[in-house]
Amino acid sequence: xxxxxxxxxTTVAAPRFVEAxxxxxxxxxxxxxxxxxxxxxxxxxxxxxxxxxxxxxVIVVGTGxxxxxxxxxxxxxGYDVKAFFIHxxxxxxxxxxxxxxxxxxxxxxxxxDSVYRLFYDTIKGGDYRAREANxxxxxxVSVNILDQCVAQGVPFAREYGGLIDNRSFGGAQVERxxxxxxxxxxxxxxxxxxxxxxxxxxxxxxxxxxxxxLDLVTVDGVARGIITRDLISGExxxxxxxxxxxxxxxxxxxxxxxxxxxxSNVTAAWRAHKRGAWMANPCFTQIHPTCIPVSGDHQxxxxxxxxxxxxxxxxxxxxxxxxxxxxxxxxxxxxxxYLERKYPSFGNLVPRDVASRNAKExxxxxxxxxxxxxxxxLDFRDDITRLGRDVIxxxxxxxxxxxxxxxxxxxxxxxxxxxxxxxxxxxxxxxxYHLQSSIPGLFVLGEANFSDHGANRLGASAxxxxxxxxxxxAPYVVPDYLASTKFGDAPVNHPAFDAAAxxxxxxxxxxxxxxxxxxxxxxxxxLGHLMWDHVGxxxxxxxxxxxxxxxxxxxEEFWRDIAVPGSADLKNQSLEYAGRVADYxxxxxxxxxxxxxxxxxxxxxxxxxxxxxxxEALRDDENxxxxxxxxxxxxxxxxxxxxxxxxxxxxxxxxxxYK
Amino acid sequence: xxxxxxxxxxxxxxxxxxLRVWRQAGPDAQGRLEDHQLDDISPDMSFxxxxxxxxxxLIKAGDEPIDFDSDCREGICGTCGLMIDGRAHGPLPGxxxxxxxxxxxxxxxTIVIEPWRADAFPVLRDLSVDRTAFDRIIAAGGFIxxxxxxxxxxxxxxxxxADADLAMxxxxxxxxxxxxxxxxxxxxxLFTGAKVSHxxxxxxxxxxxxxxxLRMVQxxxxxxxxxxxNEGECxxxxxxxxxxxxxxxxxxxxxxxxxxxxx
Numbered sequence: 001x002x003x004x005x006x007x008x009x010t011t012v013a014a015p016r017f018v019e020a021x022x023x024x025x026x027x028x029x030x031x032x033x034x035x036x037x038x039x040x041x042x043x044x045x046x047x048x049x050x051x052x053x054x055x056x057x058v059i060v061v062g063t064g065x066x067x068x069x070x071x072x073x074x075x076x077x078g079y080d081v082k083a084f085f086i087h088x089x090x091x092x093x094x095x096x097x098x099x100x101x102x103x104x105x106x107x108x109x110x111x112x113d114s115v116y117r118l119f120y121d122t123i124k125g126g127d128y129r130a131r132e133a134n135x136x137x138x139x140x141v142s143v144n145i146l147d148q149c150v151a152q153g154v155p156f157a158r159e160y161g162g163l164i165d166n167r168s169f170g171g172a173q174v175e176r177x178x179x180x181x182x183x184x185x186x187x188x189x190x191x192x193x194x195x196x197x198x199x200x201x202x203x204x205x206x207x208x209x210x211x212x213x214l215d216l217v218t219v220d221g222v223a224r225g226i227i228t229r230d231l232i233s234g235e236x237x238x239x240x241x242x243x244x245x246x247x248x249x250x251x252x253x254x255x256x257x258x259x260x261x262x263x264s265n266v267t268a269a270w271r272a273h274k275r276g277a278w279m280a281n282p283c284f285t286q287i288h289p290t291c292i293p294v295s296g297d298h299q300x301x302x303x304x305x306x307x308x309x310x311x312x313x314x315x316x317x318x319x320x321x322x323x324x325x326x327x328x329x330x331x332x333x334x335x336x337x338y339l340e341r342k343y344p345s346f347g348n349l350v351p352r353d354v355a356s357r358n359a360k361e362x363x364x365x366x367x368x369x370x371x372x373x374x375x376x377x378l379d380f381r382d383d384i385t386r387l388g389r390d391v392i393x394x395x396x397x398x399x400x401x402x403x404x405x406x407x408x409x410x411x412x413x414x415x416x417x418x419x420x421x422x423x424x425x426x427x428x429x430x431x432x433y434h435l436q437s438s439i440p441g442l443f444v445l446g447e448a449n450f451s452d453h454g455a456n457r458l459g460a461s462a463x464x465x466x467x468x469x470x471x472x473x474a475p476y477v478v479p480d481y482l483a484s485t486k487f488g489d490a491p492v493n494h495p496a497f498d499a500a501a502x503x504x505x506x507x508x509x510x511x512x513x514x515x516x517x518x519x520x521x522x523x524x525x526x527l528g529h530l531m532w533d534h535v536g537x538x539x540x541x542x543x544x545x546x547x548x549x550x551x552x553x554x555x556e557e558f559w560r561d562i563a564v565p566g567s568a569d570l571k572n573q574s575l576e577y578a579g580r581v582a583d584y585x586x587x588x589x590x591x592x593x594x595x596x597x598x599x600x601x602x603x604x605x606x607x608x609x610x611x612x613x614x615x616e617a618l619r620d621d622e623n624x625x626x627x628x629x630x631x632x633x634x635x636x637x638x639x640x641x642x643x644x645x646x647x648x649x650x651x652x653x654x655x656x657x658y659k
Numbered sequence: 660x661x662x663x664x665x666x667x668x669x670x671x672x673x674x675x676x677x678l679r680v681w682r683q684a685g686p687d688a689q690g691r692l693e694d695h696q697l698d699d700i701s702p703d704m705s706f707x708x709x710x711x712x713x714x715x716x717l718i719k720a721g722d723e724p725i726d727f728d729s730d731c732r733e734g735i736c737g738t739c740g741l742m743i744d745g746r747a748h749g750p751l752p753g754x755x756x757x758x759x760x761x762x763x764x765x766x767x768x769t770i771v772i773e774p775w776r777a778d779a780f781p782v783l784r785d786l787s788v789d790r791t792a793f794d795r796i797i798a799a800g801g802f803i804x805x806x807x808x809x810x811x812x813x814x815x816x817x818x819x820x821a822d823a824d825l826a827m828x829x830x831x832x833x834x835x836x837x838x839x840x841x842x843x844x845x846x847x848x849l850f851t852g853a854k855v856s857h858x859x860x861x862x863x864x865x866x867x868x869x870x871x872x873l874r875m876v877q878x879x880x881x882x883x884x885x886x887x888x889n890e891g892e893c894x895x896x897x898x899x900x901x902x903x904x905x906x907x908x909x910x911x912x913x914x915x916x917x918x919x920x921x922x
Contacts (some may be wrong), residue, residue, distance in 0.1 A: 009743050073807040088787075090727065091793050092736045108814065144810070151810035153803045153857065155827040162817030169839060178813075180827060186735055187830060193801035201798045209791060232783055261730040295703040300711055301732045404732065405751075405758050407703075471807045519718045521711070564724045570685065571784040573726055574718060 004488055016457040016548070016593055017630070017638045025629060025644035026162040027432045029133040034650050035115075038137040041433070042476055048065040053078035054204075056482045057241040059226055061213045061268055063090035065185075065463060066446025067247030068192035069184060069470025070478075075199030077475060079482075081288060082239065083196065084228060084306055086263060086576075091193045094249060095466060098185025099306035099399070101177035102145035102167055104462040105139055108166060115139045122461060123651040125328045125351055126454020127603035127619060129281070129627075132650055133433055134451045135412075141472040142464050146178055148471055152191035156180050168349070169308060169459040177460040182398045188463055192533035210577065211237070213268040214507075215293070215500040216244065216275045216442065217490075223441035227500045229508075234569040236501050238492035241439045242485075243478055246272060247470070250425035250447040252285065254584050254591065256405055256528020258422035259291060265580040266587050269429050269448050274615055277437040278629040278642060280430035280450035282587070283474070283595035286457055286604045287537050288423030289355035292406050293375040297318070302421040305378070305399055307355075307459055310348045312383040312392060314418070315339050317376050321366040327415045338362055346658040353456045353604045353617070354658055356420035360537045361615075363419075370417045374593040379415035403459035420537060424462060424606065426453040427594070430629040430644075434477040435469060438629070441485070443478060445469035450627070455603025463651070510570040511578045516561030520577040523558050527551070527581070535592050542610040548589060552636065555585040590630055590639060597641070600624045612655070621653050674700040674761060677769040678713065680725055683782050683882040690782065692771070702762035704751065707732060707739060709761055715801065726785035732757040734898060737833030741786055742773040747837035755835065755898040775836050777845035779883040785821075792882040793850060795836050799878035800871035801854040803864050822860050829856040831899045836902075838893035844885030849893040851879045852909035853901050859912055869916035876913050 030037040030044075049057065057080040060071045068090055071083045081089065105118040118139035119282050123130055150156065150164070156167040169177035180187040199205040208228070216225040217238070225240040249267035273279050288304045318325070319336045338358060340347040348355075357539040359376050368374050389412060393400070400411045407417070428450040435443045435451070446466040453461065490496070494649035509637050530550055534543035558581070567574045600620035610618045625648075633641040676697045683690030700709055707729050714724035721788040729739035741756045743749035749759045764770065772786065780788040818826075830853070838849035853870050858864035864871070887906055894903045 071808070076806045087730065087738065088790055089737075091794075092730055092738050094731060094736070096732060096737075097731045104813075106813065133699075143873065144808070146813045147810040148805070148807060150813040150816070151803065151805040151863055153826075153861050155823050155830050155857065155861065156813075158818055158820045158823040160820050161812050162819050180830075183735065183831060186833075187827075190830065194797060195807070197794065197798040198802040198804060200794075201800075207794065209794075261736065262729050262732055262814055298701055298704045298708045298712060300705070300708050303733045342712050401753075402758070405734075405754060405760070408760075408762060475807060515721075517719065519715050521715060563718050563721075565718060565721055571726055571787070572723075574714075574724055 015638050017597070018640045020631070020642040022638050022642070025627070025642050027131065027644055029131070033133060034136050037133050038140060045476055047478035048479045048483045049079055053578045054080050055314060056080065057082065058478065059084065059239060059241040059244045060247060061226065061245065062093065062247035062249060062448070063193070063196070064093035064446060065189055065192055065251055065466030065471045066448070067093070067245070068189065068196045069467050070245055070247060070445055070474040071191060071196035071205050072199055073471050073475040074478060075196065075202070075204035077479070077608050078204060081199070081205045082208055082241065083205055084211045084213060084226070086210065086231065088195065088209055090207060091190060093189065094264050095463070097190045097261065098463055099182045099280065099304065100308045101167070101179035101184045101460040102188060103144070103169070103176050103460045104142040104178055104464070105176060106143055106146060108164065109175040110339055111174045113176045113527045115143070117174065118176065120651050122452070123454070124656060125456055125458040126648070127456050127617065127656060128454065128625065128648060128651070128653040129284070129602050129623070129646065130452055130454030131646060132648060137473070138452050138465060138468050141468045145464060145467045149188055149191050152195060154180060154187045154191045165568065167308065167313065168417050172458070173370050179308070183398065185463055192467070213248070214271060214504040214579070216272040217496050217500045218275055218439060219490045219494060219496045220488065221440065223439050225492070225497065227497070229504070232571050234567070235574065236380055236505055238497045238501055240490050240492050240497070242482055242487055243443065244626055245474060245478070246429065246448050247445045248448045249517055250263045250428065251587060252422045253423050254527070254588050255422045255531045256525050257294065257299060257532070259288060259302050260299055265583070267580050267583045270583040270587050271430065272437070272439070272442060274632050275439065275441055276437050277444070278631050279427070279590060280627050280629045281427040281594065282591040282630070283535070283598060283605050284426035284455050284603065285422060286352060286424040286426060287356040287420040289352055289359055289420050290378060291421035291423070292403060293370055293372065293417055293419040303402065304421070304423060305416065305418060307352065307405060309378060309399065311397060312395065313348070313378040313380050314382060315348050315378055317362045317367040317369060323367070327369070327379070328630065336367070343658045347507060348486040350658045351458065353606070356537055357446055357606060360418050364646070375417035375419040377415035378418045380411060384412065424457055426450065426455060426457055430627065434480070435473055436477070436481065438655055441481065443474060447475055447568070454607055471562035471659060507573065507579065511564055511575060511582065512568060514559065514562045514564070516563045518561045519563050520574060520581045523554065524581045524584070526554060527584060530554070531565060531588055538606045538608050539595050541596065544592050547592045548596065551589045551592065553653070558582060558585055577586045586635060593639070594628055594630065598628065619653070619655070625653070673698065674702060674764065674766045676709070676764065679769065679771045681773045681787070682725065682785050684784065684785055686781055700761050702760070704761045705732065705757060706743070706759040706761065726787050728787045729757055734758040735833060737835040740775055740835045740837055742840055744771050747775070747841045748898050750766060753898055753900045755833070756792050759853050775840035777839045777884070779845065779847070780836060780839060788836070790834070790836050792884070793836065793847070795882060796847065796851055796875055796878045797854065800867070800874035801858070802866060803858060816862050818861060826857050826860040829853045829860070829901065829905050832901050833899055835898060837898060839884065839895045841892045841896045842885065843890065843892070844888055846887045846893070847879050847882070847884035848887035848906045848909065849901055851875050851898065851902065852905035855909040855912055856905040859908070868912060869919055871910035872909060872916045876909070
């Protein structure tokens with residue numbers, strides 16, 4: 001679907017990026033044994049006395065799991081918190097759509113789980129591209145998160161004895177995933193939202209709804225505020241604070257179609273990047289194996305079916321290429337349960353990247369099912385027979401209904417059809433152990449940062465990380481920053497605020513002035529096709545170079561031909577959308593560059609040039625056991641590449657095998 | 660399972676749909692219905708994708724697109740909500756606007772689309788409304804007071820499965836506002852009752868149950884929502900099929916609190 005680009009004459013190639021001259025990045029990881037690092041860090045943190053806390057103001061951008069939990073927790077401590085969000089209510093954030101569950105190393109099932117095992121599984125699942133210290137901290141606080149959520153009234157599934165129920169989830173051999181029907185994200189978000197609303201009532205948190213952060217303001221190299229646009233009145237506003245927390249989620253919608261909400265975007269993170277925050281491993285994106293296949297060009301988003309379905313559903317395609325019979329007409333002997341065949345010990349529960357790539361492979365072979373041939377079966381027949389329809393209905397009733405609504409098919413009698421879709425982005429703004437970006441005073445939480453999932457995120461770990469950052473990390477590291485920093489004045493009439501406000505207004509006017517013929521959605525769709533074709537499930541040098549040629553051309557076309565009616569002084573959804581697409585047209589280039597530069601395969605990043613004889617991802621630990629953190633230098637000028645070396649003292653890298 | 664009637668017949672392509680859509684330039688502007696004809700609608704499109712198609716056409720013609728809110732487009736965020744032919748979220752039970760698909764309609768249909776209408780939900784532009792009143796009801800008491808770090812072990816408090824299930828039924832509310840929009844009194848009793856129920860059904864929420872019920876009901880009244888007169892229209896249109904038993908539970912909690920002298 002990519003637009004064929006004319007071959008350029010080969011001249012002396014300009015460098016695509018510049019290697020940083022400074023030594024390896026320092027992530028401020030505490031010394032000492034793994035399990036003592038966070039304890040030691042918490043002890044060494046500087047504190048702010050309760051009576052002084054209200055003098056410090058903290059801006060939180062985004063109110064998903066990370067943002068709402070951070071705002072609530074900092075508000076409880078007594079800081080003056082302002083929470084900004086693009087929606088009408090903080091509860092709309094896309095965390096709400098997470099279905100499956102949240103991991104916690106409680107070992108309630110007595111089946112061998114521990115903090116260390118969760119740590120180990122997460123590092124391994126991330127294909128040895130995450131920081132050990134961060135991941136261990138995440139596993140440590142996982143148990144506190146569960147306690148907190150239960151105390152808030154999150155209605156987790158219960159056993160008849162009144163204890164909390166849990167289950168195994170994609171890629172895990174222990175039952176450590178806690179869930180609230182198929183609406184775990186919703187219930188956890190409502191818990192955090194309600195905790196935050198309690199602070200709104202208490203006067204420590206102020207909500208600022210329907211605001212979009214359009215710039216970060218730095219004064220003397222330190223983050224001191226943001227510029228927002230009031231999405232109702234169009235007014236450009238300035239907000240000053242002592243620290244800024246970005247909790248703005250991932251960039252999955254760079255692919256146009258993804259399971260993300262249609263308003264999810266990279267704008268806040270990208271604009272912070274343009275002000276000096278480095279972007280780490282942007283090529284690490286997760287393709288989720290169990291989504292409802294695309295039905296046509298009109299499609300605006302893809303819908304995920306929780307991968308918990310893989311606990312009871314069996315994935316298969318016909319053995320023979322071109323077998324177009326209905327599922328029920330294909331005899332058992334002519335079905336290929338390819339995951340069970342290739343990975344006997346994990347079967348249908350292999351990690352997401354492995355499941356996704358295998359689905360692509362069988363479809364590429366011509367064995368895909370459905371009208372488009374771009375889907376595989378997820379079949380519940382055997383477990384409906386074994387456990388009964390009622391058990392399956394109790395577990396997945398709402399998911400089956402959702403599937404039926406979208407496709408018009410009944411999964412109780414016909415196998416579901418699924419296909420991989422972009423779901424989560426492991427890359428994001430670079431942060432150190434303190435969740436601080438390369439700009440002092442700018443903290444990044446949740447999916448917006450890069451830190452804990454390496455090259456592939458395990459199921460039920462996104463909710464855990466968002467809440468870990470917000471409930472149990474930010475409330476320690478942000479006060480430490482506030483207590484150890486000498487703050488000068490940064491009033492909203494400071495020249496840095498003037499400059500940022502003028503630049504924001506300038507970009508809005510520039511978009512409106514074009515009055516072209518191509519809509520923001522058309523540009524977004526074109527970009528999405530390019531990214532899916534060449535920076536999607538499998539990547540290679542040629543495709544990535546194609547994208548790197550075509551994106552700048554598409555960007556030029558955008559600024560020549562973008563069609564946005566109306567004005568910037570009113571509610572204007574096309575203008576909002578155009579601004580986000582403009583940022584994606586810049587961001588996508590860096591993402592492709594990161595994918596090109598990382599010539600190894602790891603986790604969700606599959607470079608076709610780097611695979612084992614069996615076709616599995618082949619890492620190159622010698623050259624790529626590092627985080628790639630990109631520093632922005634301008635549109636069309638080569639970024640600077642900083643590297644953070646990853647040390648594995650506990651979980652020693654091995655080739656992942658799920659056989 | 661909901662199987663739309665059109666599905667059972669043969670699939671048709673390129674449906675012709677006539678839309679009458681509410682347009683209103685701003686909160687204080689006069690609104691009106693505007694007619695649009697669409698001739699190329701796929702039955703596989705969602706209702707909002709059909710509006711996307713219309714908006715693309717409007718933008719290309721240099722006109723301002725129709726402003727409407729939506730986000731997750733999978734029925735869970737509660738952002739979308741349109742009054743479709745006088746019914747909140749359209750004709751299918753248990754379905755949000757974003758989950759409604761065009762296969763529900765027949766070729767040649769006329770569809771009237773309006774925003775939620777309630778004093779407490781002022782129109783911002785075209786089809787989008789201000790629902791911040793709901794957040795203020797939650798802020799009044801829709802929470803359990805537990806600071807981060809102060810929680811006991813998750814299994815320290817046992818919750819009978821039946822109670823947990825009932826609490827979950829109530830907690831499934833997505834705060835879309837359909838209940839208010841459909842109610843002739845524009846009452847927020849179902850929304851408020853769902854949160855009162857969710858929290859008071861659980862042992863963790865029980866210490867604050869009286870205070871919570873009083874404050875949330877008072878805030879609901881202060882926002883300008885009407886009273887509940889037991890018509891049940893809210894339940895009929897609720898995309899999450901929240902039961903009006905939750906309103907009864909809220910009334911019981913409120914009465915109990917009023918008589919018991921809650922702090």
